[in-house]
Amino acid sequence: MKMSSGVEWALHSCVTLSQSHEPVPAARLAELHGTPPAYTAKHLQALSRAGIVHSTMGQVGGYTLTRPASEISALEVVQAIDGDEPAYRCAEIRQRGPLGIPSERCSRPCAIARAMTAAQDAWSRALAQLSIADLAVDIDADSNGTAMPDIRRWLTTTRS
Amino acid sequence: MKMSSGVEWALHSCVTLSQSHEPVPAARLAELHGTPPAYTAKHLQALSRAGIVHSTMGQVGGYTLTRPASEISALEVVQAIDGDEPAYRCAEIRQRGPLGIPSERCSRPCAIARAMTAAQDAWSRALAQLSIADLAVDIDADSNGTAMPDIRRWLTTTRS
DNA sequence: TTCTCTCGGATATTTTCTATCCGAGTTCAT
DNA sequence: ATGAACTCGGATAGAAAATATCCGAGAGAA
Numbered sequence: 115m116k117m118s119s120g121v122e123w124a125l126h127s128c129v130t131l132s133q134s135h136e137p138v139p140a141a142r143l144a145e146l147h148g149t150p151p152a153y154t155a156k157h158l159q160a161l162s163r164a165g166i167v168h169s170t171m172g173q174v175g176g177y178t179l180t181r182p183a184s185e186i187s188a189l190e191v192v193q194a195i196d197g198d199e200p201a202y203r204c205a206e207i208r209q210r211g212p213l214g215i216p217s218e219r220c221s222r223p224c225a226i227a228r229a230m231t232a233a234q235d236a237w238s239r240a241l242a243q244l245s246i247a248d249l250a251v252d253i254d255a256d257s258n259g260t261a262m263p264d265i266r267r268w269l270t271t272t273r274s
Numbered sequence: 275m276k277m278s279s280g281v282e283w284a285l286h287s288c289v290t291l292s293q294s295h296e297p298v299p300a301a302r303l304a305e306l307h308g309t310p311p312a313y314t315a316k317h318l319q320a321l322s323r324a325g326i327v328h329s330t331m332g333q334v335g336g337y338t339l340t341r342p343a344s345e346i347s348a349l350e351v352v353q354a355i356d357g358d359e360p361a362y363r364c365a366e367i368r369q370r371g372p373l374g375i376p377s378e379r380c381s382r383p384c385a386i387a388r389a390m391t392a393a394q395d396a397w398s399r400a401l402a403q404l405s406i407a408d409l410a411v412d413i414d415a416d417s418n419g420t421a422m423p424d425i426r427r428w429l430t431t432t433r434s
Numbered sequence: 435t436t437c438t439c440t441c442g443g444a445t446a447t448t449t450t451c452t453a454t455c456c457g458a459g460t461t462c463a464t
Numbered sequence: 465a466t467g468a469a470c471t472c473g474g475a476t477a478g479a480a481a482a483t484a485t486c487c488g489a490g491a492g493a494a
Contacts, residue, residue, distance in 0.1 A: 116363070119482090122365055152485050171492075172440060232400055332470070
């Protein structure tokens, strides 16, 4: 049970985008984060499909957040990249084998599946109550308030 | 982020083993659950390595639980099969790129990694407070009290 | 109108998971 | 005591998924 490495890039990208009201190209995000340009772009496309970022084509195009960073949860980003299907998928073992239970008697999910669903719900709640804006604040605090200004400055001044 | 399908087989196997004080061979568990025999055996070996089940060799050998089912958590079984390393592994993006933070300034983990760790902890807690005995009770209740007696009867009477 | 720069989906490569087989070791019956 | 049958255990192929990449389609600026 491991998460795609793209999740990390996507979350960092969203935090970066929260610092810019102008479109930021995928190649620029990849350069800032030191990640493979083409693969980073692919993950941003997933964010676009999920409605988290908006893509602008053309010469001064790039990606922008579709909503305020405080209204985008970390869970949305994770699900956009890693998929929204639960980690545990019940194969209905209880219906198989010599003691298999007929399906008409299986109205509610298996007890094991219920436990796994409850655990995943706890995981989801923890990420749902955390916004991209919260992450930006935390990252900025870790650097004594220099990280976000540095990003804003780099985005506006530096040109490849 | 998906969990190995062997987790489901392992949990069902542990519930079944909790109904027998005599060793149950891997092939028998596979037959009962309708799962691939060889692959089921491989997962039981993982449980053995984790100290959850004890293997007995020889003609009347098989697997038994090393502890009472009430003292074996679902989390232990999941970690034995799926591995105990966290789903999110921070690649330290904050240290890379033109705005990379020197490693000596990264005493605590990245804010994103902290959030992911907190989410995984919530998930782990939900599974840690659930025992194999609890699962057996729940599964039995779903069948109006017929499932566990049926398993005990099948284990003692049926012979391949 | 032309050109440059952007995103988007289709395409190879690597890694992981799934599934299987055969040998080492142990116990029971003779 | 001996032999035979049954068990687990690790090493071995095959399939699926994730990783990483490239090139074409589309939009805006000059």
